[in-house]
Amino acid sequence: MPFMMEGMASWDPGQYNRFAEERARPFHELVARIPTTAAVAVADVGCGPGNMTATLAERWPDAAVLGLDSSPDMIAAAERFKSPQLRFQLADASTWRPQRGSLDVIVANASLQWVDDHETLLPAWAAALDDGGTLAFQVPIAGYDPGFAAIAQRPHWAERLRGAAAVTGPRSASPVLDAEEYVRLLSAAGLTVDAWQTTYYHVLPGDDPVFEWFKGTGLRPYLDALDDAEAFAEEVRVELRARFPREPFGTILPFPRLFVVAHRA
Numbered sequence: 001m002p003f004m005m006e007g008m009a010s011w012d013p014g015q016y017n018r019f020a021e022e023r024a025r026p027f028h029e030l031v032a033r034i035p036t037t038a039a040v041a042v043a044d045v046g047c048g049p050g051n052m053t054a055t056l057a058e059r060w061p062d063a064a065v066l067g068l069d070s071s072p073d074m075i076a077a078a079e080r081f082k083s084p085q086l087r088f089q090l091a092d093a094s095t096w097r098p099q100r101g102s103l104d105v106i107v108a109n110a111s112l113q114w115v116d117d118h119e120t121l122l123p124a125w126a127a128a129l130d131d132g133g134t135l136a137f138q139v140p141i142a143g144y145d146p147g148f149a150a151i152a153q154r155p156h157w158a159e160r161l162r163g164a165a166a167v168t169g170p171r172s173a174s175p176v177l178d179a180e181e182y183v184r185l186l187s188a189a190g191l192t193v194d195a196w197q198t199t200y201y202h203v204l205p206g207d208d209p210v211f212e213w214f215k216g217t218g219l220r221p222y223l224d225a226l227d228d229a230e231a232f233a234e235e236v237r238v239e240l241r242a243r244f245p246r247e248p249f250g251t252i253l254p255f256p257r258l259f260v261v262a263h264r265a
């Protein structure tokens with residue numbers, strides 16, 4: 001699968017936090033559906049800059065909360081939330097294998113689209129849940145693409161950008177499964193599954209806000225793959241201005257997301 005790991009260190013917490021409010025909403029809507037009341041051990045996988053992880057410590061005040069991320073920059077940014085209850089650690093989700101029955105809650109918000117082989121990973125995480133525990137994750141739906149894939153396939157980019165689509169772009173290039181596949185996979189792992197999809201219609205302020213949104217996430221595999229990223233970035237800006245026109249009130253960005261909350265009774 002053409003999945004880029006090289007760019008992992010280039011996550012920029014400042015850029016990511018530019019749309020903190022819009023990005024927080026799916027997290028809160030995901031966590032609101034977690035039925036686990038008492039928890040002693042909680043993990044937030046792909047925790048990013050830690051602001052969302054801190055809310056997990058408030059939701060489960062008696063739990064030790066661990067934020068994991070593969071980006072040293074994100075972990076460094078998250079450290080400011082560190083407390084006796086809340087710790088952060090550099091770790092790659094694709095190899096993270098918590099001990100059987102050792103966790104009450106695993107949250108992965110907007111991170112699993114960067115991680116391959118959910119068919120192997122998720123049953124292993126399900127086995128790490130204690131009775132009453134919950135695995136909750138949210139991902140952009142597979143195949144979601146604001147238009148980057150077509151630009152990357154233009155003849156002057158195609159050679160250098162081959163394999164750079166992971167999070168947005170062709171469905172076949174995404175590690176994200178369909179909702180039905182997650183329901184089957186996690187039911188087979190002994191969990192009760194609640195899955196749903198929602199399209200957010202974010203209204204973004206400022207100039208080129210859709211470009212600025214994805215510069216911090218979905219465009220990174222493309223930008224990281226190029227020495228002269230600015231020329232590609234400018235083509236993307238022009239395309240996105242046409243696709244997502246600025247209106248008097250702002251720019252509408254439709255964003256379809258898949259939610260899965262799987263509970264061990």
Ligand SMILES: C[S@@+](CC[C@H](N)C(=O)[O-])C[C@H]1O[C@@H](n2cnc3c(N)ncnc32)[C@H](O)[C@@H]1O
Nearest residue numbers: 046047048069070071074092093109110111114
């Ligand atoms: C879109 S951000 C989401 C951050 C946070 N969960 C939130 O809701 O704001 C995706 C995060 O996943 C992390 N990530 C990507 N691949 C990862 C991997 N293989 N293991 C752990 N973290 C990963 C990135 O470093 C980034 O911080």
